[in-house]
Amino acid sequence: MNKQIHISKQVDEALASIDDIPRAEPNPFFFTRLQARISHQESSFWVRVTGILTRPAIAAFGVMAILMINTAVIINKASASTEVPEHAEMAIADEYNKTIAYYAIENAQP
């Protein structure tokens, strides 16, 4: 019982330890350091480029462009593989006719 009361007292003391504490302030010359940080950021080329590229509209446009290019390539490839070029068709037909003619000659009855 005494132990519980003692612990309860300690808890209350801990909770009261930050009553009315004054506000903490940053180290002196905070604004000077802040100005230096802003100047450094403004002069960094890659920071600016990244800043532009990561804007939501630009990033979304880039993703859409890549998707459209990929889609176009896939569609092109798909239609190219199902078509046989005309000159190839004729070459195949030619070869077929020659084969038939050769067979006919070879197997002609005397």
Add this chain to the structure above:
Amino acid sequence: MNEAILIERLKQGDESAFKQIVESSQGLVYNTALGIVQSAEDAEDVAQEVFVQLYESINSFKGESKLTTWLYRITISKAMDHLRRKKRKKRFAFVQSLFGADEELVHDPPDFVHPGVSLDNKERAKELFRAIDQLPPNQKIAFTLHRIEGLSYQEVSAIMKMSLASVESLLHRARKNLKKILETTYLESKD
């Protein structure tokens, strides 16, 4: 100087307006960040990030709330992001150490005490801040704004965009959780 005039001048790129705003609000930003991240070095970093964001995005400030309310919100967001990054870094370093990588483990810094705490309260305050660090995010934020920044329930509700009743409930739960954590701490230290 009138806040609206200062903001207008800042939107036009007036450096002296920016300096005035920073000097008048650096305390509230730093103190709020300190309460959440519990490290002077990290709090300064967060405070700088807040003012950099203010500088870069002042044109998106519509004036629907007070500038200080906006600053508190950015500070809370940056401070919580900072805590998440730190946790991730710690987890990553730990995983790397399991695989024998030469990465040094990120160790917890020594116990934090707010610089405003009096000498005779320092030990108790250390235990309290350790307990605050274990609170869920919203309770930690509400407690920091109310007890460390000294804001009223009304001001806290405006900053956190919650009803007064929700803030009261949040602070009630925070206090309950802190008592539970502290009781456990003191019980274990007696054993």
